[in-house]
Amino acid sequence: MTANPSPTGRALRALELLQAQPGITAGRLAAQIGVTERAARRYVAILREADIPVESTRGPYGGYRVGRGIRLPPLVFTAAEALGLVMAVLDGSHAAADVDDPVGAALGKLIRALPENVGRPAATMRQHALAAPDRGALRPGPEITSALVAAVAAQRRVSIGYRSESGRQWAEDVDPWAVVVRHGRWYLVCHSHRAGAVRAYRIDRIRSAAAGGEQFRAPGDLDYVGLLEQHLGTGWEFQAKVIFDAPCEEVARYVSPPMGRLGRTGDGERCVLTGTTSNPAMYAGEWLAAIPIRFHVEGGPELRAAVAAVAERLTAALGAAPDDQRSPGTTSKAASRSRAPGSKSPAVPPAT
Secondary structure, eight states: OOOSOOOOHHHHHHHHHHHSSSTTTTHHHHHHHHHHHHHHHHHHHHHHHHOEEEEEOOSSTTEEOOTHHHOOOOOOHHHHHHHHHHHHHHHHTTTTTTEEEEEEEEHHHHHHTTTTHHHHHHHHHHHHHOOOOTHHHHHHHHOHHHHHHHHHHHTOOOOEEEEEETEEEEEEEEEEEEEETTEEEEEEEETTTTTTTTEEEEGEEEEEEEEOBBBOOOOTTOOOOHHHHHHHHHSOOOOEEEESSOHHHHHTOOOOOGGOEEEEEETSSSEEEEEEEEEEHHHOOOOIIGOSOOOOEEEEEHHHHHHHHHHHHHHHSOOOOOGGGGOEEEEEEHHHHSSSSTTTOOOOOOOO
16 A cells, blocks of 8 residues: 555545455454544445445444455556566566466466556566576476366365486375465475375376365364475485584584485484485585585495595696696696796696
């Protein structure tokens, strides 16, 4: 709302609150509009005069609500809300101005339907602000995603066809518990009847989803985001055990749940990370190499080999370049040895 909204603006805001909060009291309505209770009741009367069926219930649990049969007015956005929509689209790395992108096309329709003074700033941002593509984001198709979300809401079993990263394909029945978006990737957290256990499947790898199975009751006390994070760090084929020369409180700032679980050593001064991975090279080169704490890799052998390969590659980067790739002005070892006695050679720092 603006600092001094018009009476029409307050009436529209009252209608919005009545629709969003059925049973809202006159006091709460007045507080959210920024008027007295008497004025709030006057705006309710204005809505009724416009043939909007606003019902009221008396008593300690009473309040206002919009009755059935209302013809909804056009969408009403403030300039800040319209800008927020454009920014949310750009945050998701969508091409906000691309008419061939479903999100960009939908956003364009919304902006064109807005009043000029509200839509102009949003249209300017949409046209001139760009989003760098997130190479790690893999967005699934809206049809399968919508079917899975509907099954989650209805708590209905779904038959899915899945294709793993290695190309293996299978079909199975799952109880869909939640759809979770993590770092640009969409996951279905579910109970797999094929495996008899909790599974997290990438939705972009689900080839088909047929709903309409029998109903189930999902666990209501689970943190599905936390469950996904834990699942991503367990059950893979290669073991990981890393000891950090620092307490767990310090290490925890750099270790995400998919890397595994942290535990204290016997003396409590060091920290042990235990987990699993399907990609030791990524685990070593992207995760461990980014942690600014001294550590020792105890296992498994695949992770130790991957860390050794990273160390060898980085150590080689400190050595001299081949003669045919040497930058102008540098001198090879052979040329250095051929210098006349007593001549000075440029200092070379020792390799670490």
